[in-house]
Amino acid sequence: xxxxxxxxxxxxxxxxxxxxxxxxxxxxxxxxxxxxxxxxxxxxxxxxxxxxxxxxxxxxxxxxxxxxxxxxxxxxxxxxxxxxxxxxxxxxxxxxxxxxxxxxxxxxxxxxxxxxxxxxxxxxxxxxxxxxxxxxxxxxxxxxxxxxxxxxxxxxxxxxxxxxxxxxxxxxxxxxxxxxxxxxxxxxxxxxxxxxxxxxxxxxxxxxxxxxxxxxxxxxxxxxxxxxxxxxxxxxxxxxxxxxxxxxxxxxxxxxxxxxxxxxxxxxxxxxxxxxxxxxxxxxxxxxxxxxxxxxxxxxxxxxxxxxxxxxxxxxxxxxxxxxxxxxxxxxxxxxxxxxxxxxxxxxxxxxxxxxxxxxxxxxxxx
Amino acid sequence: xxxxxxxxxxxxxxxxxxxxxxxxxxxxxxxxxxxxxxxxxxxxxxxxxxxxxxxxxxxxxxxxxxxxxxxxxxxxxxxxxxxxxxxxxxxxxxxxxxxx
Numbered sequence: 198x199x200x201x202x203x204x205x206x207x208x209x210x211x212x213x214x215x216x217x218x219x220x221x222x223x224x225x226x227x228x229x230x231x232x233x234x235x236x237x238x239x240x241x242x243x244x245x246x247x248x249x250x251x252x253x254x255x256x257x258x259x260x261x262x263x264x265x266x267x268x269x270x271x272x273x274x275x276x277x278x279x280x281x282x283x284x285x286x287x288x289x290x291x292x293x294x295x296x297x298x299x300x301x302x303x304x305x306x307x308x309x310x311x312x313x314x315x316x317x318x319x320x321x322x323x324x325x326x327x328x329x330x331x332x333x334x335x336x337x338x339x340x341x342x343x344x345x346x347x348x349x350x351x352x353x354x355x356x357x358x359x360x361x362x363x364x365x366x367x368x369x370x371x372x373x374x375x376x377x378x379x380x381x382x383x384x385x386x387x388x389x390x391x392x393x394x395x396x397x398x399x400x401x402x403x404x405x406x407x408x409x410x411x412x413x414x415x416x417x418x419x420x421x422x423x424x425x426x427x428x429x430x431x432x433x434x435x436x437x438x439x440x441x442x443x444x445x446x447x448x449x450x451x452x453x454x455x456x457x458x459x460x461x462x463x464x465x466x467x468x469x470x471x472x473x474x475x476x477x478x479x480x481x482x483x484x485x486x487x488x489x490x491x492x493x494x495x496x497x498x499x500x501x502x503x504x505x506x507x508x509x510x511x512x513x514x515x516x517x518x519x520x521x522x523x524x525x526x527x528x529x530x531x532x533x534x535x536x537x538x539x540x541x542x543x544x545x546x547x548x549x550x551x552x553x554x555x556x557x558x559x560x561x562x563x564x
Numbered sequence: 565x566x567x568x569x570x571x572x573x574x575x576x577x578x579x580x581x582x583x584x585x586x587x588x589x590x591x592x593x594x595x596x597x598x599x600x601x602x603x604x605x606x607x608x609x610x611x612x613x614x615x616x617x618x619x620x621x622x623x624x625x626x627x628x629x630x631x632x633x634x635x636x637x638x639x640x641x642x643x644x645x646x647x648x649x650x651x652x653x654x655x656x657x658x659x660x661x662x663x664x
Contacts, residue, residue: 201588202586202587202588239587243602246591247602250591
C-alpha cells in the first residue's frame with residue numbers, strides 16, 4: 198500500500214529534525230525548503246504508486262496476475278489477412294495466433310499486426326478470478342446465505358476464472374468451445390505446475406424481479422381501469438374471498454383486454470419507462486462478478502423520475518442453461534440481501550420485471 | 565459517475581486537483597478512464613469520467629466557488645520560449661554575461 202504524500206513528507210520532516218545543521222531554517226509555512234520537501238514527497242509518491250501497480254499485476258501467479266493474463270489473451274488473427282500471416286503457427290495450439298518464448302515468458306507474436314488488430318484479438322473484456330478458503334469447505338453444513346452462488350461453484354485448491362466478452366455493446370460469453378478451448382490451453386501453458394485452473398464463460402444468469410411501485414400519477418401514466426387490479430395484486434396478505442373473486446374476474450377480463458402497454462411510461466414521453474430503465478441501467482452497471490444488492494437496486498429506482506416508493510417484493514434467479522436444455526427453475530432469493538451471479542453478470546435479454554404500478558394518492562384516501 | 569470536459573492546457577493532474585482537491589487521486593482518475601500513462605496529454609475532445617469522493621473537499625469547494633479551473637500544462641509556445649535560453653536569468657556571470 199503506497200503511503201500518502203503527507204506521510205512521506207512527514208518522514209522527510211522528521212529526518213530533517215535530526216540534522217542540527219538545518220535548525221536555522223525558517224519555520225514559515227511558505228518556506229521554500231518546505232515546498233521542496235513537498236516536491237520530493239510527491240515524486241516519491243508517484244514512484245510508489247507505479248511500483249505498487251506493477252507489483253499487483255506482475256508478481257507471478259497471484260490471483261491478480263491470472264486476471265491480467267486472461268485479459269491479455271489474444272485469440273486468432275484478425276480477419277482479412279492470409280491465414281498463416283507469414284508466421285509459424287504453434288503446432289500444439291488450437292489458437293490461431295502463435296505463442297512464442299520471448300524475454301523469459303510466453304508471449305503472443307504480434308509482429309506485423311497493427312494496434313487495432315491487436316486490440317481486436319483481445320477477446321476477454323471481463324474477468325474475475327477467485328478461489329475459496331479451506332474453512333468454508335470443511336464446514337459444508339454451514340447455513341449458506343450470503344455467498345449464494347459462489348459456494349456451489351468454488352472448490353478448494355482450484356483457481357476459478359470467469360471470463361466474458363462484449364458483443365454489440367452487451368456483455369456476453371465468449372465463443373464456446375472454440376475461444377474457450379484456446380484460452381484454456383493458453384492458461385495451461387503459463388500456469389504453475391500442479392495448479393488446477395477452472396475456466397468458465399457462461400450465459401448470464403436469469404433474473405426475475407417483482408415490484409410494487411408507488412408512482413406520481415402526474416408524471417407517470419396508468420390507465421385508470423388497471424389501477425384496482427394492480428392494487429389487489431400488490432397486497433402482501435392473503436386475499437379475502439371477495440377480493441379473490443374480484444382478482445379472478447380481473448384476470449379473466451385481462452385475457453380479452455390486456456393491460457394497457459403504456460402503463461408505467463412517462464406521460465410526456467410514452468417511450469420512456471422510468472422503472473424499467475432504472476433497473477436495466479443498474480444491472481448493466483454492476484461490475485463484473487459484482488454482487489447484486491437489493492438495497493442498491495431500490496435506491497437506483499428511487500432516483501428515477503416520478504417514482505415515490507419502490508418496493509422490491511420478490512427476487513428470483515437461476516443459472517442460464519443451453520438454449521436446447523430445459524431451463525432451470527427459478528430460485529427464490531428474496532431473503533438474501535446480496536448475491537453474486539454465477540456467470541458474473543445477468544442476461545439482459547431474459548430479464549423479467551413484473552411491476553405493479555400504484556398511484557401515490559393514499560394521503561387522500563383517509564380523508 | 566459523471567463526465568467532464570477538460571479545458572485547454574489542462575493535464576491529468578489539473579483535473580485531479582479540480583475534481584478531487586488533490587493530485588493524490590490521479591491514479592484513480594487514470595483507472596476510471598482506462599488509461600495507464602500519467603504523462604500522456606489529455607484531449608479537450610475526450611470527456612473524462614469522474615465521480616469518486618473528493619480527497620480534500622475544502623479545496624474542491626474553493627475551486628468551485630471561485631469558478632477556477634487549474635490549467636498548468638505547458639503550451640508549445642511556452643515550451644519554445646523555455647528552450648530558447650536567454651535574458652538576465654539564464655546568463656552566467658563571466659560566461660555569457662561579460663562586461664568589458
